[in-house]
Amino acid sequence: MINSTMVTEFLLVGFTDKWELKCLNSMLFLLMYLATLMGNLLIITATTLDQNLHTPMYFFLRNMSILDMCYISVTVPNACVNSLTDNRVISVAGCATQIFMVIYCAYVELLFLTIMAHDRYVAICQPLHYPVIMSHRFCVWTTLASLFSGLLYAGAHTGNTFRLSFCQSNVVHQFFCDVPPVLRLSCSDTSSNELLIIVSAMGVCGGCFIYITMSYVRILSTVIKFSSRERGKAFSTCVPHILVVTVFLTSITYVYLRPSENTETVQDMILSVFYTIVPPFLNPIIYSLRNKQVKEAVRKTLLRKFYSRK
Template sequence: MANSTMVTEFLLMGFSEVLELRVLHALLFLLMYLATLLGNLLIISATTLDQNLHTPMYFFLRNLSILDVCYVSVTVPKACVNSLIDNRTISRAGCAAQIFLVIYCVYVELLFLTIMAHDRYVAICQPLNYPLIMNRQFCVWTTLVSMLSGLIYAGVHTGNTFRLSFCQSNMVHQFFCDVPSLLSLSCSDTFSNELLILIFAMGIGGGCFIFIAMSYLRIFSTVLKFPTRERGKAFSTCVPHILVFSVFLGSGNCVYLRPSGASETVLDMILSVFYTIVPPFLNPIIYSLRNKQVKGALKKVVLRKTSSGKL
């Protein structure tokens, strides 16, 4: 137990020890990070400045974009810096903060995607009742509940992780601090931690998956009654939503539900990319930038800035 108190910092794993590959990894991450920031900031600007986009759907899109900017900023900048300067050290407090923020963003993003699926279901299947169901009060309260409950959820998992003793190693087999990697480093009994993760994953993740699946099944059954042209448009919008959500939830479950005694592999790091970096990168493209209303709003924003710059 004396040795357990000596772990005051952790070492994050890199994708490669070769300098050239580290630089390539940093550049790829940086490009995805900048593209994610640009796409989400454009959506935030368009949905905020254009009065025509002040509807429930775009309200949730704006919230999702704000969340994605925070989500991708928790892990990617430090991973880029670590690859370039080959300094992979992170303090115990920094590791705890990273775990808290990642879990918080994952939880809230999952709830936002579920609410957005419900929004699409009401808009397509119950269009006459849409203003009554998706009213301003519902939108604000669901957002507040998602964000506040996320604080409790992330706090429980973070506190439950850092009550453990770490005495085996300080090498985190991941490019950021996450719960499964730390559980494998602990010399304490982690059964209760793994059980808690399983219960929450099955309860919250499984519940959201079932709710979203049921929403889209009802949407598809309604869309099949539409004319052929409108049917194709609806399918082209809904299918990418389902694919991104499936990648997000599937990769996250593969990492978090893996037994703590299993061997750490590069595959775990790749899977982590698919739930920490890919969704924030793809969400602006799939949910908004293909939308004609959003494109029109972005053009207005750009033209407004251009004209003000000339003045």
């Protein structure tokens, strides 16, 4: 990596240069970060301690919560420290590590969302076959496949990015290291990188989006036959999932597939928030804390901790 670049460090860009707005932005990010950690930690604890929640759906919710805690920790703490200390410098190795972790977490997040859509489809459309299809073996193997394939996916993109030479500006127009803004700094031919992004986006994002869409089309066609009460319950669980997937895929697709010759704007930084910070922040609320069983398990967990301190 060192031999292939003349740049030894990068400079990240914040949302604003005004100190008051920096503090406000950092406080907002910090509050979202702490809320995300607290919400996901409660879900992990509740779904682990409550034996009634040891089912495939909550198995994936627990895995999603662990992933979301890691995902938001890749970008937010560093962004807050950089903003408050006005230290925008990040080493090439640090930038490569951040890119690897962001891609890895985003990839696994998308696969988990797809698996959860499959889980909902089986639970609603094939309830009698649910224990067989969503067996513990299936849950473990799909999780391991997502985690290990993510290493290959993130490694390919990161390695393909940092084989390039960077001899122009070292200012990354983003509050964290990401592939598109880093590619714009290269003085090498980036056509193969852009081709890899397009192919992987069509294969992974496109494939997952099609599968999720097909799953929900089948779910909705089945839900229509339910009574009004059951229909409303099914819609209340499915619509938020569709919303998160749509926001996640739309924002990440726009940022990654936008033509590289376009100028950098604050719009890119705002959109990046929607695929790096918003999903981990909203997932505990959408998938778990609106669920009566999870809320009851969380209440028992909090009461257990309260009485244990006494």
